[in-house]
Amino acid sequence: MNKNASQPGIISLAILAMGGEGGGVLADWLVDLAEHNGHWAQTTSVPGVAQRTGATIYYIEMYPQSASPSGQMPVMALSPFPGEVDIVLASELMEAGRALQRGLVDPHKTTFIASSHRVYSMTERTAMGDGRVDEAKLLAGAQAAAKLFISADFAKLAEQTGSLIAPALYGALAASERLPFSRAQFEATIERSGVGVKTSLKAFAAGFDAAMQALHPSTASVADATPVALPLHRQVGPKLQALAQSLEGAFAPSAHEVIASGLTRLADYQDVGYATLYARRLQDMAQGLASASLAPSMAAEVLREGARHLALWMSYEDTVRVADLKTRRSRFARVSQEVSLNESQLIDIHEFMHPRLEEIADTLPAGLGRWLLGSTAGRAVVGRFTQKGRVVQTSSLRGFLLLYFVASLRRIRPVSLRYQTEQQRIEAWWAQALQLLPQHAELALEVLRAQQLVKGYGDTHARGWRHFEKLMTTLPRLQQLPDAANRLSALRKAALADDSGQALDQAVHQLAPA
Structure with missing residues (x-):
């Protein structure tokens, strides 16, 4: 039972959620919870933009019937007013930022419950560089803006229990004790809904426990809670362990995580031999850093940034890479999960593809690719097939095999025109950076x-x-x-x-x- 809500009065809640997350269900549960436990309740919703799959603000107000004279229902607001919301729930970190931006969170009044996971906005996705909003700043801002801030990865908890995020947030709300209802009353609302009760109760319990952990963190020492960094060879797959072991002594442990990611990415992109080329280039940088006599912090930053950006450039996007990613089992599984596909449904995936003549030439062996680019007749013949884009149904056998064949060209990528061009550019860029290290x-x-x-x-x-x-x-x-x-x-x-x-x-x- 909530000790903080003992005085009668209107309790206001705002839920910021995206389409498919169960925000509407959560609002309905809150209304049912209130009405079955002696309160008037009202809910409204304001749909948002489609770029974030229909982000919506649900607003609920509840008022104890015992405090209403002659049983008359009070007049309730239709939308949240900045600085006057008691409880705000955000289904994702950018939705939490949206709540802060709208002024819905007040440091003297608001309990703020937000999931720490991310769903990137369109502006973040389309930025030419790293356009991601700083998550640490968002969390710090939320902590400072709220009277009580509860955060955990409720989406992960929902996934682990096979449910939506709404029940997990509902459990966190129950744990906050900001509503005058017991845990049993919260759970009874889920049971009355009659849909997905078992999984919803599991997600509710997981959200409740996560919120309790956030409210009452363990008293274990920081030293005990700090995870021990794994050695480099323990951070990669079996095929890369010998290579990783040969590198461990050459690089500080602080760089092992990004180096392991680079090795894994490039072995997946091409093969172990290509990851070895990446390692050799990093060793050249390590030697340059040793002779440059830089401050340890600067040397570590140069190494981490170098390892990261080298891996990104070496895994450049080409037609082979695009086809490879589009035909992976994990991609079909991810798309099915995103659309909530069940066993009785089928899904068709259509890709729009418009390869230019230059991209076709880049995929060919270097000599043949240069001939195609320089041949008027060759450009005319191939150009007839590249003037318009085409739609390929990846979920069909024909479309899948077409892209699978393009992906299989990875075996000849090292002799392709694009590979040779990119490696020359990478070498020049890498040499330029190493040359500048001692003095600049x-x-x-x-x-x-x-x-x-x-x-x-x-x-x-x-x-x-x-x-x-x-x-x-x-x-x-x-x-x-x-x-x-x-x-x-x-x-x-x-x-x-x-x-x-x-x-x-x-x-x-x-x-x-x-």
Whole structure:
């Protein structure tokens, strides 16, 4: 029973959820909970934008019938008012940020319950660089903005119990004791619904326990709670363990996690031999760092950023990679999960594909690819099949086998035109960064980060490469300036902010002459 809600009065709740998460069900449960336990209740909903699968705000108010004169129902609001909401529940971290932005959370009043998992917004997904909102800042802001903040990965708990996130949030709400109802009364509401009762109760219990853990954390020492970092060879698969063991002594443990991720990514992208090439390039950087006599913190940052961006560039996107990802079992499983496919349903997946002649040439062996690009007759013949895009049904046998064949070309990728071109560019970029390390470590770090511009394939890749080249041509001028690293960082951000290149051109033009 809630000790904090003993005084009669309207209790207001706002639920911010996305489509398919059960926000409407959660609102209905709260109304049922109130009405079966001596309260008036009212719920409304305000649909949001479709870019986040229909994000919606559900608003509930409840009022004890015993406090209502002559049994008259009170007048209740239809939407939440900033600073006047008692309880806010957010189904995801960006929805929590949306609640903060709208002023729904008040430090003197609001209990804020939010899931810590992420569903990236469209602006985050389409950003040319890393457009993700800083999760740590969001969590810190939520903690500071609320009277009581409860956070856990309720989506993971829901997945583990085979339920939606709504019952887990409902359990966390019960644990908060901000409503004048017992746990048994909360659970009785789920039982009365008659749908998915068993799994919902499991998710409810998991959410309740997670919230109790957040409210009453273990008194174990921090040292006991800190996980021990695994050695590098324990962070990779069996095929990579010998390679990882040979690298452990060359790199500080703080870099092992990102290096292990790089090795795993590149072995998956091509093979163990390709991961070995990645390791050899990192060893060259380790030698350069040792001779540069940098501060340990700077050396560690250069190594981590170098390992990360090198792995990203070496796993460049091409037609083979796209086909490989689209035909994986895990992809079909993920799509089925996203649409909540059940055993009695079938799903069709249609891909729109529009390969350009250049992408076809890039996939061919280098000599044949160059001939195709330089042959008028060859371009004319192949161009007839690339003028328009086509829809491929990946879920059909014919469409799957077509993409599966393209994915199988991974075996000849090392002799392809695109592979040779990208390796030459990577070597030049890597050598440039290593050359700058002894005298211009901060500038070398920004050169490594400039890899953010080189991504995607087709027009996106061509545009990013042009921007990258423009940045690299400014290096001789920048090295003469005292704030060279900051200048290059500003140019990179200008290129990421405007894919037309106008902002970058203007920023380059404003550079002081050497």
